[in-house]
Amino acid sequence: MATHATKLTLGPILFHWPAERKRDFYARIADEAPIDTVYLGEVVCSKRAPFFDSWLPEVAAKLERAGKKVVFSTLALVMSEREIEAVRAMAEDSGFLVEANDISAVRLFAGRPHVIGPFVNVYNEGTLRYLARNGATRVVLSNELPAHSLAALAEAAGNVELEVQAFGRLPLALSARCYHARSRGLHKDSCQYVCADDLGGMPLKTLDEKPFFAVNGIQTLSYTVCNLVQELGALRDMTIGYVRLWPQAVDMVAVADVFRSVLDGKTEAREGEAILSRHVDFAPFSNGYFHGREGAAYAQ
Amino acid sequence: MAEPLELVCPAGAPAALRAAVDAGADVVYVGFRDQTNARNFPGLNFSRSELRDGLAYAHDRGTRVYVAINTLPEAGNPDPWHRAVDDAAALGCDALILADIGLLDYAASHHAGLRRHLSVQASASNVESIRFYQEAFGVQRVVLPRVLTVAEIAELNAQITVETEVFAFGGLCVMAEGRCALSSYATGQSPNVQGVCSPASHVRYERRGDEMVSHLGDYTINVFADGEPAGYPTLCKGRFVAAGRASYIFEEPTSLNVIDSIPDLMAAGVKALKIEGRQRGRAYVSQVVSAFRKAVDAAARGEPAPACDLGSVTEGQRNTTGAYAKDWR
Amino acid sequence: MTDNRHSSPPLSPVLFAGLVLRPLPPSLLQPLLGVAMNVMRERQPGLFERLDELAGNAFLIDPVDLPFCFVLKLDPRTPNLTCIRDAADAGTPTAVVRGPFLMLIDLLEGRIDGDAVFFSRDLTIEGDTEAVVTLRNAIDSGEIRVVEDLLSLLGPLSAPAQRLADAVGAVFRRATADLEAVRSAFVSPVRDKSDAQAVRIRKLEAELAEMRDDLRRLKNSARHRKQTELAET
Incomplete structure (x- = not known):
């Protein structure tokens, strides 16, 4: 495999899976998945972090032993003093590469190499250039961007690596309010961690029963599963170097295998799509944003 | 008497600008008639010459005008945004309301003398984020996202040296502003x-x-x-x-209304109140601005807000104090 | 969270005007509409500039309390307003705007907020929403004074005439409130144009019938119980 080949990354787990499930998930990723970089950490809700924090050193060590690069991701919506303190602590602990998912982290990580996560808006060359001067070495681009914007950014990126979200339910919105709790008549402060009941988010349908979104605590995701397996060639031509898979409650090793195989030219994109559709049976695919359409659309 | 909060009022058209000025706005905020601002609705907003006239009308009466250029420039097409910044500066507006890092960088380097405010679309919800924009681009004011409680706003103001502006009335984003793709997911058009x-x-x-x-x-x-x-x-x-x-899993059809909490917001160290609604008619602007003018002045004198009924102009004909109260979460 | 819902909107006195005007053929109104449009074009050039992007569109304006409708055609050179008896004669308009006549005038003159009357459901729209929003924004960008503009054509008489118009307007508006009590008696002639009203009445009638049934059942069972008790003693 050539060293300049597109690299596969695994985004942080967005859902509130039980700690054991997460540990087993990463053990299998370490042993079996053709993934180059794994992002770890709680991105959605700080209330969930204590459940897995104590496992993180062990999981990170195992992934590194297996040859994966590990990046620690910050929370995406930082509000309380406690949450700010958590970001400050990550800035001081320089052992790992870190991903900034809020502007607070962009300030705290200034002057050292870091990744700009998909929850920080990078829509244009001006912003990209500023963040590169600030120390960013890689930028995960917003899922809203159409192909022509991705191409324009790739052209302007210089030494900054770019990463595009290519598989999984798409993060669409964040709120101070917890909708999982609200759906059960609870407040965020006394949420009883009801978000743990939905391993892939709670489907939200329209009044005429058309599936629309998936609720994940304070986060709203797409109902559809983004799938850019057929756009991998276009991404490579733009010189986008990193492709992100968001963990879903499916066989992610198999999903990673398909993406790797298509990237390496061993499997046709169309065939890859067919294999993926056998693994993802809970929702349809989408790739609308890439094609400049509504995000929910799927252009074949 | 305490200093009254600055009242920042919306205008989607010249008639609404005049209505806001006449109703007692300290500041009117506007946008150009294109995609450079977050209320790019058909038939709304200002041409360059309308802004020139609007600025004259406002400045003659001691009212300031802020120009919102608060969308994110499109990759490969920065010109409309750069031109908007240059034109707003040339026409003599009193501040720019910006959200994009690249555009803030542009404004700071090309128009260093013009005040820069951070738009709510930048969703700066904590002390470190606010410091970032202040240190990097000399931002003098931050419009706070509608995710914070009054107590959190007070805590924040105690730690920062920039002015803060908060939403007081009107449409209510329940998602973190500038970080919401729900609409584009369904339509392909992105806020x-x-x-x-x-x-x-x-x-x-x-x-x-x-x-x-x-x-x-x-x-x-x-x-x-x-x-x-x-x-x-x-x-x-x-x-x-x-x-x-x-x-209504996210939020009921409702409007934000903090007219009864103005003293709390003053105590929390807020500098300015913002009324949402550049897409609304001049009747709305007159009615809401007048009510808030009285309430802000009353609060400065230490008096309770005079009774007023803004129910008819609220969405779903209901109002809420939104995220300002903790139980909203 | 507070609930500010007010009661259903008063039926405007235009209803009575409507009843009176009923025999009047729309063609008699047409010259007046032509004059109104000419005056507006002259006084509000900015407004018509903003309407440019709607060129070619037609709007059906349907005052629900009048027995006729208006069609606003935004022809690029000569936008025109026509009065028709039957909404069905409007062809296929870009959009339909419905509401009580006085409210529509208030909207046109910027006295009330379009979104507010939409929230209260007094205003309904159908068809191309973007076109309606553009029209609304354009209208709101100007400062239209329909009555004032028309009266100004009368020349030197305009000041007293304005006072007259204001007085008439005030009486009209006051009457609106007073007439609330008797409006139901007059609803029937426009019921066909006011589906919502009809449905509300039907619902009330159904509820009333149900309550009557419940009452009858209660009475019957009470009577039955009493008879059983009497028989047992």
Whole structure:
């Protein structure tokens, strides 16, 4: 495999899976998945972090032993003093590469190499250039961007690596309010961690029963599963170097295998799509944003 | 007497600007008639010459004008945004309201002397984020996202040296602003780039018997029974089914109204109050600005807000104090 | 959260005007509409500039309390307003705007907020929403004074005439409130145009019938119980 080949990354787990499930998930990723970089950490809700924090050193060590690069991701919506303190602590602990998912982290990580996560808006060359001067070495681009914007950014990126979200339910919105709790008549402060009941988010349908979104605590995701397996060639031509898979409650090793195989030219994109559709049976695919359409659309 | 909070009022057209000035606005905020601002609605906003006239009308009466250029420039096409910044500066506006890092960088380097405010679209919700924008681009004021409680705002103000402006009335984003792709997921038009949420071009109302059904793109957003107050066809105020139960899972059709909390916001160290609604008519502007003028002045004198009824102009004919109260979460 | 819902909107006195005007053929109104449009074009050039992007569109304006409708055609050179008896004669308009006549005038003159009357359901729209929003924004950008503009054509008489118009307007508006009590008696002639009203009445009637049934059942069972008790003693 050539060293300049597109690299596969695994985004942080967005859902509130039980700690054991997460540990087993990463053990299998370490042993079996053709993934180059794994992002770890709680991105959605700080209330969930204590459940897995104590496992993180062990999981990170195992992934590194297996040859994966590990990046620690910050929370995406930082509000309380406690949450700010958590970001400050990550800035001081320089052992790992870190991903900034809020502007607070962009300030705290200034002057050292870091990744700009998909929850920080990078829509244009001006912003990209500023963040590169600030120390960013890689930028995960917003899922809203159409192909022509991705191409324009790739052209302007210089030494900054770019990463595009290519598989999984798409993060669409964040709120101070917890909708999982609200759906059960609870407040965020006394949420009883009801978000743990939905391993892939709670489907939200329209009044005429058309599936629309998936609720994940304070986060709203797409109902559809983004799938850019057929756009991998276009991404490579733009010189986008990193492709992100968001963990879903499916066989992610198999999903990673398909993406790797298509990237390496061993499997046709169309065939890859067919294999993926056998693994993802809970929702349809989408790739609308890439094609400049509504995000929910799927252009074949 | 304490210093009254600065009243920052919306205008989507010249007539609304005059209405806001006449009703006692300290500041009117406006946008150009293109995708450089987050209220890019058809037939709305200001041409360059309308802004020139509007600035003259406002400045003659001691009212300032801020120009919102608060969408994110499109990759490969920065010119409309750069031109908007240059023109607003050349016409003599009193501050720019910006959200994009690259555009803030541009404004700071090309128009260093012009005040820069951080738009709510930048969603700076904590002390470190605010310091970033202050240190990097000399931002003098931050419009706080609608996710913070009054207590959190007070805590924040104690730690920062920039002014803060908070939303006082009108439409209420329940998602972190500038970080919401719900509308683009359904329509392909993004508030961040095209400056429009739930674009009218994708909205359709349908009469179904005695019910009114609102659609956005291919999705049903709500069904209103006969006589039931309606709201905007925005996704976060839609009625959806979760686990077999239909509800306003994100937020009811409602408007923010903190007219009774002005003393609390003053005590929390807030500098300015912002009224949402550049898409609203001049009747709305007159009515809401007048009410808040009286309330802000009363609060400065230590008196309670005079009674006023803004119910009829609120979405769903209801109002809320939103995230300012902790139990909203 | 507070609930500010007010009661259903009063039926405007235009209803009575409507009843009176009923025999009047729309063609008699047409010259007046032509004059109104000419005056507006002259006084509000900015407004018509903003309407440019709607060129070619037609709007059906349907005052629900009048027995006729208006069609606003935004022809690029000569936008025109016509009065028709039957909404069905409007062809296929870009959009339909419905509401009580006085409210529509208030909207046109910027006295009330379009979104507010939409929230309260007094205003309903159908068809191309974007076109309606553009029209609304354009109208709101100007400062239209329909009555004032028309009266100004009368020349030197305009000041007293304005006072007269204001007085008439005030009486009209006051009457609106007073007439609330008797409006139901007059609803029937426009019931066909006011589906919502009809449905509300039907619902009330159904509820009333149900309550009557419940009452009858209660009475019957009470009587039955009493008879059983009497028989047992």
